[in-house]
Amino acid sequence: MSSDEHSAPDAPARGGLWSLFRRRKGADGEAAPAVSPEPPPAVAAVVEVAVPSTPAAELSPAPAEAPPAAPAPVPDAPEPARRGLFRRALARTGAGLGALLLGRKAIDAELYEELETQLLLADVGVETCGEVIAELTARVKRRDLKDATALREELRALLVERLRPCQQALPAPPGNPQVILVIGVNGVGKTTTIGKLAHRLRQQGRTLLLAAGDTFRAAAVEQLQVWGERNGVPVVAQGSGADSASVIFDAIQSARARALDVVIADTAGRLHTKDNLMAELAKVRRVMAKLDPDAPHETLLVLDAGTGQNAVAQMRQFGAAVPVTGIVLTKLDGTAKGGVIFALCREFGVPIRFVGLGEGVGDLQEFDAELFVEGLLAAPEA
Numbered sequence: 001m002s003s004d005e006h007s008a009p010d011a012p013a014r015g016g017l018w019s020l021f022r023r024r025k026g027a028d029g030e031a032a033p034a035v036s037p038e039p040p041p042a043v044a045a046v047v048e049v050a051v052p053s054t055p056a057a058e059l060s061p062a063p064a065e066a067p068p069a070a071p072a073p074v075p076d077a078p079e080p081a082r083r084g085l086f087r088r089a090l091a092r093t094g095a096g097l098g099a100l101l102l103g104r105k106a107i108d109a110e111l112y113e114e115l116e117t118q119l120l121l122a123d124v125g126v127e128t129c130g131e132v133i134a135e136l137t138a139r140v141k142r143r144d145l146k147d148a149t150a151l152r153e154e155l156r157a158l159l160v161e162r163l164r165p166c167q168q169a170l171p172a173p174p175g176n177p178q179v180i181l182v183i184g185v186n187g188v189g190k191t192t193t194i195g196k197l198a199h200r201l202r203q204q205g206r207t208l209l210l211a212a213g214d215t216f217r218a219a220a221v222e223q224l225q226v227w228g229e230r231n232g233v234p235v236v237a238q239g240s241g242a243d244s245a246s247v248i249f250d251a252i253q254s255a256r257a258r259a260l261d262v263v264i265a266d267t268a269g270r271l272h273t274k275d276n277l278m279a280e281l282a283k284v285r286r287v288m289a290k291l292d293p294d295a296p297h298e299t300l301l302v303l304d305a306g307t308g309q310n311a312v313a314q315m316r317q318f319g320a321a322v323p324v325t326g327i328v329l330t331k332l333d334g335t336a337k338g339g340v341i342f343a344l345c346r347e348f349g350v351p352i353r354f355v356g357l358g359e360g361v362g363d364l365q366e367f368d369a370e371l372f373v374e375g376l377l378a379a380p381e382a
């Protein structure tokens with residue numbers, strides 16, 4: 001696999017837009033940064049850096065307003081809004097499938113063939129595609145289904161069954177604090193996801209702190225600090241080039257001293273083919289376990305849906321290095337390859353905690369198998 005495959009496929013040009021976002025931040029609580037501070041560095045530039053003696057951790061100012069006293073869980077957006085979010089985000093992945101089943105009458109060999117093509121184009125993977133077509137054919141026969149509408153309903157049920165086992169929300173153990181470690185290659189959306197997740201947890205009344213564990217680039221720390229400011233959440237950081245494990249260690253200690261509920265730790269976009277970088281992730285885990293043997297309570301692997309089957313390879317390689325307890329599949333809105341979720345669920349069975357359906361702060365949604373499949377099979381908007 002060439003190293004180029006690991007950077008984000010469609011990361012927009014950023015540069016000057018970042019300063020625009022900086023000026024805008026805080027203007028609208030719901031607006032997310034459209035851009036990140038700088039493009040993911042070329043993979044070749046990701047090298048082990050010498051770890052300088054680490055200065056004392058800098059703690060950004062505490063949130064101006066006190067967090068709500070009593071946790072008052074705020075659920076996701078109301079059902080119709082969520083339905084719309086999933087549907088819009090999956091419009092590209094589902095375009096072919098939706099159109100295919102629209103207005104079709106007869107169930108014939110041609111329909112199955114086109115269905116197979118559309119499933120492959122949506123990047124569900126060869127195995128899933130074969131299994132779905134075989135199972136669908138068997139059910140249609142067994143139930144003696146006659147038209148495409150009945151077939152569509154059967155397909156819907158079948159696809160939901162395949163994804164349901166991976167629909168498991170992020171648990172909220174009482175941890176001391178609960179530590180969420182966020183990993184994944186460059187540009188997949190780790191820092192953005194942390195920002196959105198921080199917002200979500202604050203809305204649920206949980207107190208938290210962010211750890212700037214991506215110490216490769218100063219801009220990565222700054223990007224996290226912006227999210228911290230937006231959400232009124234403190235960020236623990238050291239200078240760029242600092243030891244990631246040490247930053248996260250400090251963050252957990254700091255959260256403990258303040259009796260906060262959660263620490264979310266960012267990490268560098270580590271290259272999963274580089275053993276030394278995987279070793280560093282293992283070190284982060286070892287170091288935090290000194291403070292709490294159960295930490296991290298959650299290791300979230302962020303995967304960019306736009307990389308299609310490459311996301312499966314990333315899961316395999318990260319999973320071999322650290323126990324991944326949850327997946328966040330981002331950028332479903334910008335790709336036609338969202339079907340990779342079926343391959344991920346089939347092969348690993350790891351809970352898909354969240355999906356990224358856009359760049360807005362509200363676009364990080366809990367994964368929902370039914371809404372996902374509905375979005376996938378929706379008829380294209382006129």
Ligand SMILES: Nc1nc2c(ncn2[C@@H]2O[C@H](COP(=O)(O)OP(=O)(O)O)[C@@H](O)[C@H]2O)c(=O)[nH]1
Binds near residue numbers: 331356
């Ligand atoms: N359209 C879309 N863009 C996203 C999503 N998640 C992240 N991004 C964008 O992806 C780019 C890289 O994100 P970033 O958080 O910096 O990635 P990191 O290198 O893994 O920390 C940024 O421009 C984000 O705004 C998503 O769900 N949808």
Ligand SMILES: [Mg+2]
Binds near residue numbers: 191192214220266
């Ligand atoms: Mg980042």
